[in-house]
Amino acid sequence: MPGEHILVVDDEPRYLRLVRFNLEAAGYRVGCAATGEEALTILAKQIPDLVILDVMLPGLDGFGVCARIREVSMIPIIMLTARGAEEDKVKGLRLGADDYIAKPFSAQELLARVEAVLRRVRLAEVAGRQTSFTQGDLQMDFLTRRVTVRGKEVRLSPTEYRLLHYLAANAGKVLTQDDLLEKVWGQGYRGEQEVLRVTVWRLRQKLEDDSQHPQYIVTLSGVGYILGGPT
Amino acid sequence: MPGEHILVVDDEPRYLRLVRFNLEAAGYRVGCAATGEEALTILAKQIPDLVILDVMLPGLDGFGVCARIREVSMIPIIMLTARGAEEDKVKGLRLGADDYIAKPFSAQELLARVEAVLRRVRLAEVAGRQTSFTQGDLQMDFLTRRVTVRGKEVRLSPTEYRLLHYLAANAGKVLTQDDLLEKVWGQGYRGEQEVLRVTVWRLRQKLEDDSQHPQYIVTLSGVGYILGGPT
DNA sequence: GGGCATTGTAACGGAGTTGTTACGGCTTCC
């Protein structure tokens, strides 16, 4: 996703440069702060999409900043801790941090974690207040119940729509068969895999281009289904 | 962490005093028992955060107490063994002890081990809430069930995923074969080492670079497996 | 009442998964 804004807080110039360089190379817009106070000043003016926060800071430390942020906002926070400082991880996660990375870390690990956190946040947004859903050529409008693929409208039966709706609301998350059966059909339907199987098949017939190799509704053998993933 | 409660079981008053003094000085609350029976009586009333258990006890010995505890609870257990008694170490770990200390030991070693075990437990608590896991080039996302090694996605079968998931949730802790079999396969699978062996092998084929010298899933001969080295 | 859409049930074949067994290397213990 292009241009998402990330605030990096670290007093070690070496790490600040490392993180900034890699994030910018990956296409993010990066802001920097060297102290907790500086970070709060920036945050008061402008809320980024993600904060990367070193625990060890002079003055107001990472925990303090994390707590202050959580008083007013739910933006995702990744903490940077010294490797082996397990109690820092525990404390950070209790304060509401979304993830942590142990120093030293590789650029690959950094980007993987950032992407993972942002992906979850984007999906959660879609699930919540959004009234429409888009994934590739698939488009849903939750208000009008209209579903289109490559611009062409697709007629879905009520059950098919409920299934797709639940999948879309939890896009990117693995949904077990029993979970789907309970949420789409009702509590008495746990274990009734046949209905789910057939309904998924019917849905795919209408949505997928090549239903042999489903693009949207992906099977996880022995587990359940998932709508879309990254990419 | 302040005020965690530790039960010490030893029939030698000299050690009992030594351990109690050092633990209390470090800020722990300490309970004492001189026999296995006494320990079980106390445990029936109140579950501490950690048990330190001498192997050599009159009557019901340390192994017996350890086994009885494990029937009902997963609280961490540290065994005290005579130095050089390697078979005691293996036996203890097999019974589900979390660590062992060879007598005689220094106060420093005692406190280091206690802290290490408690740290792992606290981490495991948090690991439950955690939605991702990283160790070296291995990355897991628990929501999407995606596993990547060096950025490349790895396809795991349901059983392989459950095994890796349990190993990751208890990273750094020795997991006995029976524990793995019970938690990943089910209660009826204790003693069925073959399945575990083969599944571990298949997992390594997919994860490890050089499966001859495993980097992630390490074997502890006669005991079980561990994901990631002890700190 | 007849036609149509929708939904649940049953059956089958194939792909992938899983448990079993066997064998050989390695270590450990007498």
Next chain:
DNA sequence: GGAAGCCGTAACAACTCCGTTACAATGCCC
């Protein structure tokens, strides 16, 4: 040095799971 135990590896067979298809039951609208 031989026996026993443990582990990794390989191949095999049974099985599970899923997609697919056909069919029956239900409800709805004209």
